[in-house]
Amino acid sequence: xxxxxxxxxxxxxxxxxxxxxxxxxxxxxxxxxxxxxxxxxxxxxxxxxxxxxxxxxxxxxxxxxxxxxxxxxxxxxxxxxxxxxxxxxxxxxxxxxxxxxxxxxxxxxxxxxxxxxxxxxxxxxxxxxxxxxxxxxxxxxxxxxxxxxxxxxxxxxxxxxxxxxxxxxxxxxxxxxxxxxxxxxxxxxxxxxxxxxxxxxxxxxxxxxxxxxxxxxxxxxxxxxxxxxxxxxxxxxxxxxxxxxxxxxxxxxxxxxxxxxxxxxxxxxxxxxxxxxxxxxxxxxxxxxxxxxxxxxxxxxxxxxxxxxx
Amino acid sequence: xxxxxxxxxxxxxxxxxxxxxxxxxxxxxxxxxxxxxxxxxxxxxxxxxxxxxxxxxxxxxxxxxxxxxxxxxxxxxxxxxxxxxxxxxxxxxxxxxxxxxxxxxxxxxxxxxxxxxxxxxxxxxxxxxxxxxxxxxxxxxxxxxxxxxxxxxxxxxxxxxxxxxxxxxxxxxxxxxxxxxxxxxxxxxxxxxxxxxxxxxxxxxxxxxxxxxxxxxxxxxxxxxxx
Numbered sequence: 001x002x003x004x005x006x007x008x009x010x011x012x013x014x015x016x017x018x019x020x021x022x023x024x025x026x027x028x029x030x031x032x033x034x035x036x037x038x039x040x041x042x043x044x045x046x047x048x049x050x051x052x053x054x055x056x057x058x059x060x061x062x063x064x065x066x067x068x069x070x071x072x073x074x075x076x077x078x079x080x081x082x083x084x085x086x087x088x089x090x091x092x093x094x095x096x097x098x099x100x101x102x103x104x105x106x107x108x109x110x111x112x113x114x115x116x117x118x119x120x121x122x123x124x125x126x127x128x129x130x131x132x133x134x135x136x137x138x139x140x141x142x143x144x145x146x147x148x149x150x151x152x153x154x155x156x157x158x159x160x161x162x163x164x165x166x167x168x169x170x171x172x173x174x175x176x177x178x179x180x181x182x183x184x185x186x187x188x189x190x191x192x193x194x195x196x197x198x199x200x201x202x203x204x205x206x207x208x209x210x211x212x213x214x215x216x217x218x219x220x221x222x223x224x225x226x227x228x229x230x231x232x233x234x235x236x237x238x239x240x241x242x243x244x245x246x247x248x249x250x251x252x253x254x255x256x257x258x259x260x261x262x263x264x265x266x267x268x269x270x271x272x273x274x275x276x277x278x279x280x281x282x283x284x285x286x287x288x289x290x291x292x293x294x295x296x297x298x299x300x301x302x303x304x305x306x307x308x309x310x
Numbered sequence: 311x312x313x314x315x316x317x318x319x320x321x322x323x324x325x326x327x328x329x330x331x332x333x334x335x336x337x338x339x340x341x342x343x344x345x346x347x348x349x350x351x352x353x354x355x356x357x358x359x360x361x362x363x364x365x366x367x368x369x370x371x372x373x374x375x376x377x378x379x380x381x382x383x384x385x386x387x388x389x390x391x392x393x394x395x396x397x398x399x400x401x402x403x404x405x406x407x408x409x410x411x412x413x414x415x416x417x418x419x420x421x422x423x424x425x426x427x428x429x430x431x432x433x434x435x436x437x438x439x440x441x442x443x444x445x446x447x448x449x450x451x452x453x454x455x456x457x458x459x460x461x462x463x464x465x466x467x468x469x470x471x472x473x474x475x476x477x478x479x480x481x482x483x484x485x486x487x488x489x490x491x492x493x494x495x496x497x498x499x500x501x502x503x504x505x506x507x508x509x510x511x512x513x514x515x516x517x518x519x520x521x522x523x524x525x526x527x528x529x530x531x532x533x534x535x536x537x
Contacts, residue, residue, distance in 0.1 A: 050371040076371035080364030099374050143368070 001063070003028045003151050003182035004049060009058035011044055011205075018044045019055070020205035026184065026198075028063075028150070031177055033185040033196035035292060041205040043079065043155055046186045050076035050153050062151055070151075075144025079155040079186075081136055085129035089120055089139045092128060096143045110146065118142040118172055134165025138172055145176060152176060155186040170195055190292035201296055208299050213292060220295045224264030228271060229256035229284040240274050251297050256284070258294070330408035334496040337402025339464050342426050342488040344394035346459065349430025350437065351451030353387050357438030357533060358447035366533075376530040384431055391427050415494040422487040422494070425518040429483045430455075432518075435525025439533040464488055468502040476503075483517040486510060 006024035010017065019041045026032045036042045047053040048060055051067035051074065062070035083092045090111055097107035115124045118138040128136060137157050144152055154173075158166045170192075177183060185196055193199045194213045201209045201216070209216055223246055230237050238257070242248040244267050245259035252258075261267040264287045275282050290298075360366045369379055399407075434451060441447040459465055461475050462485035471479060479485045480503070489505040498504070505514070 047367065050367075052367045052370045071371065071373035074371060076368060078364035078367045080362070080367075082360075082364035082368045096372075099369070099372065099378060 001028050002026065002061070003030070003063060004032075004184070005059065005061040005064075006045070006049070007059040009045070009048065009060060010056045011041070011048065011053070012056050017205050019048075019058075022058070022202070022205070022207055024200060024207065026182055028182055029177070029180045030198060031173075031183045031185070031196045033187055033193035033199045034202055035187055035190065035193040035199055035296070036202035037188055040202045042186045042202050045202070046076075046153050046155050046184060047078075049151075049184065050074055052076065072148050073150040075141075075146070075149040075152045075181075077137075077140050077144050077152070077154050077157060079157075079159065081140065083128050083136060083140050083143070086127065088125045088127055089131065089135075089142075090115065090124040092139060093142055097146065100146060114142045114145060117145060117175065119168070132165060134161050134168055137161065137165075137169060141172065141176075145181070149181060151182045151184065153184045153186070156188070157185070158187070158189060158192055166192075190294075190296075193292050199292060201292075201299065203296075203300050209295065216292060216295045217290050220298050223260040223262050223290065224267075224287050225290050225294050226259050226261060226264055226268060226271065226285065226287050227253075227256055228259065228275075228282065230275065231281040231283055233257075234280075236278060237275065237280050240278050240280070241271065243274070244271050249297070249301060251294075258297075260290075260294070260298070328499075330406055331410065331496045331500055333402060333405060333407035334409045335492045335500040337399055337407040338492050338495060339488060340402070341395045341398040341423075342484065342491070343455065343459055343464060344398050345391045345423070345426045346430045346455040346484060347452065348391040348394055349387055349427060349432075349434040350455045351434070351448050352390060353383060353431055353434030354438035354441060354447035354451050355444060356383060356386070357435075357529075358442060358444040361442060362444055370534055376534045379534075380526060380530065383435075387431050387434070388427060391430075395423060409495040410497045419491045419494045422490045422514070425487045425514060426484050428522040429487070429518040432521030432523070432525035435522075435529040435533070439525075439528045458482060458484070480505075480510065481513065481517070483514045483521065486514045487518065490514065 002025050004024065004026040006022055009019050009022040011019040022041070022045060024045075034042045034045065044053065048055050049062065049067055051071055060067055063073050067074065083089075084095075087095070093111040093114060094107050097110055098104075102110060112121070115121045118141055120135060120139060120142070123131065123135060128139065131139065141152075141154065141157070158169055161169060173183060173185075173195075185192065187193050197212065199211065199213055199216060200207050209220060211219065228241060233252070238250060241250050241257050241259050244261060246261060250257050250259055259267075259271070268285060268287055272282050272285060357366070360369075433454060437447055437450050437454070441450050461471070462479040462482045463471050463475070464485055468476060468479055468489070479489070486505050489501050489503070490511070493501045493505055504510070
């Protein structure tokens with residue numbers, strides 16, 4: 001059975017199509033990542049599935065119901081930190097449990113269990129203001145895994161988290177998945193999306209590719225990715241690198257430049273030699289398997305960070 | 311603060327025996343203004359703040375009815391308003407304010423306080439629904455509270471207002487409720503007109519509830535729908 005079915009979804013803001021005929025099917029129990037830059041429409045899509053916004057046209061179903069009729073199945077965690085910093089973690093959860101109609105004793109019992117699930121039992125009575133970013137996000141996920149939840153929607157949950165907090169966060173997500181909950185992860189971080197069983201790439205309101213992370217890489221990023229870091233970044237360096245990359249495409253990132261080649265082993269040595277001859281010092285050069293960010297770059301000719309900055 | 315300043319600034323030339331009741335009416339006006347700020351500024355600020363920090367999205371995604379959120383917000387406004395009202399009255403009494411109302415006038419005055427809270431909360435819900443930005447919501451609420459107070463005789467004597475504003479002061483439910491409270495608790499001599507005629511009371515009640523109703527409908531229809 002499908003947990004989520006989206007068909008030809010259209011949403012317009014100020015005459016701009018934020019979602020332009022999006023189709024999406026997520027089977028029950030699947031961990032699906034929706035990846036794209038800011039403004040690509042991914043958060044709008046998530047909020048329509050979560051019954052927070054309504055579409056202009058198209059079909060959206062959650063377990064066969066319209067989102068507004070399926071709210072008891074949906075656990076939504078918006079990108080913003082919505083928990084109250086003035087209350088403790090436990091008090092925050094009791095507030096949500098009370099809103100859902102649980103009695104005080106039921107709420108206390110349920111909250112203790114949910115806190116355990118997200119690994120916050122020991123910190124439950126601390127004020128949220130004292131929580132780290134990762135702990136606070138786990139608490140907010142806890143508000144979305146009350147009994148009956150079948151679809152968990154996480155909007156950019158790891159933004160701003162350090163690698164340790166990010167690992168802890170995805171360990172918790174793994175445990176939630178083991179309970180057959182379908183998970184939709186909204187992200188612009190390729191390494192987060194890699195953890196999903198399937199990934200949809202969205203740009204300018206359209207799904208531009210979909211598949212398992214390996215499928216996407218095999219199909220759209222068959223090349224080796226060579227990352228080159230030079231002492232300085234100049235047009236001259238760029239010009240040398242363009243000569244070695246397929247179609248002359250060079251992606252710039254904080255780590256340096258990325259070029260794409262079908263014969264990475266040979267090109268690696270040639271790049272070093274050419275840069276040396278042009279008087280540029282190579283600080284670091286390495287070849288790696290393509291990532292989902294590379295897939296996005298190959299499909300849109302923009303790297304994800306650049307697309308977000310625009 | 312205004313009660314303190316007002317009690318020394320506006321009573322200079324008045325006969326000695328009247329001064330405690332002038333201070334009483336000033337304390338009541340400031341209490342009403344505090345209620346206006348709670349409803350018109352704090353309430354929309356809480357709505358805009360919850361919209362900005364994602365809580366409103368979270369609540370909308372949950373299987374709960376808007377009225378639960380509405381009741382929570384109104385309860386918070388009532389609690390805040392009553393605390394503010396009590397504080398202002400206590401400060402007023404501490405600086406010499408005295409009141410004439412003793413018996414049935416007190417529950418009647420409390421009824422008018424309730425109407426001020428309803429009308430202010432109604433305006434606050436309208437602002438919170440229409441103004442999405444936190445600072446914008448706060449400033450709009452404070453602006454409306456200050457301007458309507460100034461032109462409806464809350465800060466200046468009713469008889470000093472131009473005739474069109476005197477009409478406004480009688481129609482605006484908050485100023486007419488304030489005049490009613492002053493009439494009941496500080497004496498009829500402290501009010502330039504009789505706000506306790508049946509027609510005036512009916513108008514104050516009707517418009518207070520109308521503002522609350524408009525605010526409630528707008529908030530539950532538009533505030534709970536993020537486009």
